[in-house]
Amino acid sequence: MLLNMVKGGRTINKDEYIYAAKSTYSDMVAWRRHIHSEPERGLHLPKTTELVKKALLDMELRPQNVGDGIVATIYGQQKGKCVLLRADMDALPMPEKSGLPFASKIPGVNHACGHDMHTAMLLGAARILTEHKKDLRGCVKLMFQPDEEEGNGARQMLQAGVLEEPNVDVVIGIHTLVATDVPTSSIAVSPGKTLASSDLFRIDVKGKGCHGARPEEGVDPINILCHIHSMLQTLISLERPQKEPAVLTIGQISAGSAPNAIPDEGFMTGTLRTFDNDIRARLKRRIVEIAEGTAKSLGGSASVCYTAEMPSMSNDETVTKEVKGYLCELIGSQNVVPMPARMASEDFAEVMLKRPGVFLRLSVGSTDEGYTCKAHNPKVLFNEEAMPTGAAAYAWCASRWLAEHI
DSSP, rough: OOOOEEGGGGGEEEHHHHHHHHHTHHHHHHHHHHHHHHHOOSOOOHHHHHHHHHHHHHHTTOEEEEEEEEEEEEEEEEEEEEEEEEEEOOOOOOOOOOOOTEEEEEEEEBBSSSSSHHHHHHHHHHHHHHTTGGOOOOEEEEEEEOOOTTTTTHHHHHTTTTTTTTOOOEEEEEEOSSBBOOOOOOOESSSEEOOOOEEEEEEEEEOOOTTTOOOOGSSSHHHEEEEEEHHHHHHHIIOTTTOOOOOOEEEEEEEOOOTTTTOEEEEEEEEEEEEHHHHHHHHEEEEEEHHHHOOOOOOOEEEEEEEEEEEEEEEHHHHHHHHHHHHHHHGGGGGOOOOOOOOOOTTTTHHHHSEEEEEEEESBBBTTTTTTOOOTTOOOOOOOGGGGHHOOOOHHHHHHHHHHHO
């Protein structure tokens, strides 16, 4: 039995947290599978939020609507600071081909990013913390967030006051990690830059339609789109500082409906990802300049609209060092590994702009263990046996941080 001495001479028993997490495993599996089979997208998640509310009420907590999300606060027996723990709840717009008996019942909607597990693990952490209120020197606020995938959920809950009443001091998030070399139930974390910004854009091009036999009478928007696409590639190859990572992707180009007609208009959509704010601002400006200038030079016009914008994420150096130490206590230093910065994006970055925090990655299946499909793949599988570690990590790190910051 390991007792961790904390300020004030009190002790916290990490074995109790591990045991409680394992005892909650069957409920976490049931929560996860129910959410997985009834996935919901966007801000409005009525079935998912109903399940979350019921589970929290069964724990004698008082869930509240904050925007379209759910918040509940667990108060300890003594006053102190406040830690926020966050889980996202929304699914992706894609079919499921996993073959699981609890696969999605909703055509074209799938929990292929693990948010069902995030929600189940935070509910598991809620139960652990309610059973260990005596350890809490302060309070823990649980944030169940909608619409991470489209980047609106965190911002909406921030605007609705999720960080207030009580005021939040530190934030912690966990996301699944699959199909890497990190073994199941290990946790990856590093200080500093961790996830890139993401700016989704749409470029609308207007030309002049005409018959395909008389192209000189029109202005071809497809030709303009092709030239814009080529010019945008030079932003990364020629205008980006070579030591600063950035990725520009065009994922959709659409124009016309007939093989023998030049259409009036067309559009393309894409994403820009980087870590540096100055480079991000410059490249966003240059996308507009290239689109408008190229279209004008070819006799047409173009307009650029940024449809969703997420900042880059950086783990706070001090909080990361502290939380990493707590994780080493809980699961052993051999199971806490570095997390290189990645070009993926997460709207929890919006929350971490407001408060210091850390974003952890929990492995739910490595390639050596047979998990070969990454997230956002219709065939992706996640190892549910990692969920007790995730729930215990949420609860243990919150309890330990509060105990050390009296």
